[in-house]
Amino acid sequence: MKKRSFADLFFLLFVVYIVLPVVATMLYAFAGKWNKTILPEGWTLKWLATLFQDTAFIQAFGRSVLLSGGAVIIALLAIVPAIFVIVLYFPKYEKWIQAAVVMVYSFPGVILAVGLIRVYSQFGVPMIVVVLGAYVIGILPYIYQGTRNSLRNVDARQLLDAAQLLGASKMQAFRKVLLPTVYPGLFAGALLSFSVLFGEFVLINLVVGSRFETVQIYLMKKLSTSGHIASAVVFIYIVLMGILTFIIAKLTKQAKGATNV
Amino acid sequence: MTYITIEGLHKKFGTSTVLHEIDMQINKGEFITLLGPSGCGKSTILRIVAGLTDASSGKIHIDGQDMTGIQPKERQVGMVFQSYALFPNMTVKENVAFGLRMQKMNPTEIEKRVEEMLAIVHLTEKADAYPKELSGGQQQRVALARALIVRPKVLLLDEPLSALDAQIRKKLQADLRMIQQQLDMTMILVTHDQEEAMAISDRIFVMHNGRIAQSGTPTAIYTKPKSEFVAQFIGHYNVFTRPTLEKMMGTRLPGEATKFAIRPEAIHLEQRAGDVPLQGTAKQSLMSGNVIRTTFEGTSTFLMEQLHQGEQAIRIGQSYTCYVAQEDVIALS
């Protein structure tokens, strides 16, 4: 009994610690006057409206989508076929992918940034391309996990064999049988990658900075000028992430359902 | 006229040789079984016939055509896998239609053929279900329908029934045999279950360590095993060396053979004309169905099988003289 109530209390504290700042930020995004009261004295959409009229924000948002989306698409086109080929035909090399995944996880962004600046600034490669490249590699773990998990529940080799014996070419077998089977897991991995990159700040700020202003950098700037606007940015960000999370959760469930035999 | 010829087939994986000198000749419409213990190379033969694995050397002809260098999709060979390999993203109907869609057949014709095929395998009601919604036996029948619908020249079945329980298995064995005869389809079935092989094949190829140990009709293989391996694998034969058996029987055995086999059910307790005796002490008696299996210990242990129908009860620990007809003592090579 005692133990139970202690756990409850702990949980409550945890929720307050995590949720309160978020709620407060969200409220702040819609707050009119808010000085001496617990809750704001009035509500307004002014901050959101200002934000959407600010071309700098729209452009920053566009840049973020472009950069994250571009990295995800490149990763899908380049990494996914490689993962398929290795898992299906050269399973003994899979441990190298796994090693790469661990390395990606264990490199802190700051160290990576210093390294990238040092190496690439001498060659005249545009820094934004360097960041893009780092992003593509940075999401390897998510893309790998997404693909691998959906391949795990099916005997992919055998599905390809079966399709080929029924008259499909290797390409057709891949497109009509394997891809639809792994699609939900793959798509979930892609969305997850996108949301991680969308929130990335360290690398882009250190390597490129305000020369390529993303939502995160825009947010950083606004923090020092207008708390309300900054809160509105956070609000939009949270809504966007909420939607993505919802879709990912749905897809993950679907991916599990599709292959449970 | 042979329909499928396999000549001098060899397969190495790295340095280990998995198939040695496999030769097989199969007639059109025959039901062939490849029977052998796990790891003896049965699946490898099927995969080579299907073109999914390359042979190290040797030739395969199907319907007069040399298969060397021919892609799986061009071979007109169907295959049913042990784990069925149904496409999880497609319904039963779509799975079965897949092969015809690949042939770009017109949709109304596909619809018609799929319906016919589903009726043959009794799955009409499940047409719109997904594979994960089916029982093992039903999934197996979808796999069969999917492979049969394109009317392959030969259908390869890699232990298609081994994941099913005994009752469904018996039923599907009978169904399989019936469909095979109905369509006059040439089939090669892989199994490690000798009863299954006996029950449904026209001919059996018994495999051992990557070689064909013996081939022939089920009766021929069962009554005339050529080697100790076949004798033990196919019929739980008693196998004796020459000195042991001569000592137990108290006579000289004719011929050169060094080993002999005796079927358990050829041994009995009452003496008939021309029988030779076998001495032993009853050690254990077990009932299985309507058969009693008794283990005797003499110079060597041996097993006797009797039908359980008012036979005299065997007393454990007592010595008996059992008998076997001279012609039931089979010389092995």
Ligand SMILES: Nc1ncnc2c1ncn2[C@@H]1O[C@H](COP(=O)(O)OP(=O)(O)OP(=O)(O)O)[C@@H](O)[C@H]1O
């Ligand atoms: N791709 C491969 N690489 C290396 N060795 C293999 C490969 N495939 C099969 N083998 C080996 O070849 C031998 C024969 O395998 P095969 O699958 O043909 O046996 P099987 O008779 O079908 O056995 P089971 O009844 O267990 O399915 C085995 O020793 C196996 O380890």
Ligand SMILES: [Mg+2]
């Ligand atoms: Mg096998």
